[in-house]
Amino acid sequence: MSSDGSMRYITISGFGGPDVMSVATGPRPKPGANDVLVKVAAAGVNRPDVAQRQGSYPPPPGASPVLGLEVAGTIVAKGAEVEGLEIGDRVCGLANGGGYAEYCVLPAGQVLPVPDGIDDVSAAAIPETFFTVWANLFQMAGLREGQDVLIHGGSSGIGTTAIQLAKAFGARVFATAGTTEKCDACVKLGATVAINYHEQDFVEVAKAATEGRGVDIILDMVGAAYFQRNLSALARDGCLSMIAFLSGPKAENVNLTPIMVKRLKVTGSTMRPRTDAEKKAVRDDLAEKVWPLIAEGRVKPLIDRVFAFEEAHDAHRHMEAGDHIGKIVLTFD
Structure with a gap:
């Protein structure tokens, strides 16, 4: 110095x-x-x-x-x-x-x-991940005890933070990741269900684990490629919270009907x-x-x-x- x-x-x-x-x-x-x-x-x-x-x-x-x-x-x-x-x-x-x-x-x-x-x-x-997760998952999406939440990119900095905080505040956590090692890490951090997106459809897994209801909140950093499937995976009155667009910001040929039929909310922010x-x-x-x-x-x-x-x-x-x-x-x- x-x-x-x-x-x-x-x-x-x-x-x-x-x-x-x-x-x-x-x-x-x-x-x-x-x-x-x-x-x-x-x-x-x-x-x-x-x-x-x-x-x-x-x-x-x-x-x-x-x-x-x-x-x-x-x-x-x-x-x-x-x-x-x-x-x-x-x-x-x-x-x-x-x-x-x-x-x-x-x-x-x-x-x-x-x-x-x-x-x-x-x-x-x-700081960066805790500020981001708290603002989007808790303040904006309103995560509370007893809800089901799906965290995409569960092994990332954001994902590992979101899993722990959601678990600590009483939510049941689903997480996606791309390898067995990453899925194992998500479970160790508190995820009840870890989904290898190369081998499983997160929509099917989420619905099967919730008796067809879907999850209450999704924290998404993927963007366009997951938008339609996220709508499908959400329960009635659910919320999609978007914090990044790793697959791009423009979703084409999207059916918006689930937003109306299931009374969904779509939120997003950058810190x-x-x-x-x-x-x-x-x-x-x-x-x-x-x-x-x-x-x-x-x-x-x-x-x-x-x-x-x-x-x-x-x-x-x-x-x-x-x-x-x-x-x-x-x-x-």
Whole structure:
């Protein structure tokens, strides 16, 4: 770490593959009145980072153009209006950008204390998926005890988080994944039924396990390819919550009748464009309802692999290969 007010960070030379990423040196960011500056110990790697590198997920106005949406570390400076956070605090938080760097500015309303017993790597793997899952599955879709929920991409960072949180709050969890190993991981995390989508039809499995009723909520990151089948798999008054479009955003020749006949809801959101106030509301819910579960060890991030900061390009290759189970994390020396 430099003592001259500079820092190292990951830059991209242009939109493209992992090779456009490299280490650069520049000035440390300065916190605004409602921000904190964190000396980063670890940073999570997420699909939106890959999309930004490829040019399909630009940062919102005013956000750092540097990749990275979640970090863990120590507060080294804070704005004049920040209350409840102090220099020296170990924290993790949701960044609007700038996480792949030795120092990162975070809005104070998106910061949480590192739970007791959690190391920096695990702490850095919490914010992005926990904010996303809580906002979409609990706040918007309204998941509650006793419901049946289907989590697509169950072995992903989002999926492993969603399975644990849904189970912890009393739901029965179905999850899809692409290999036997990934399905086994879903079951170990709390899924009652894990569906290998190469071998089974998730609609048939869901209906068979619910006596033909279907599931109450589906958390989907696949998009177009699953849209019609998701409608079929939902129970009356069910909700489809969409958080990504890995198969594309445009579904063609879709029969919308099930939405009307079964009174279905279709929701969706992305976290990054939300206002600071909206993100703070998610943060406050997590602090009250989820942080105790993490402290008790009932819920925890699943770490797939850790890379050195300088190996960010390899971390992205690993994510794009699709073999990971859980989260990928960068660490800083």
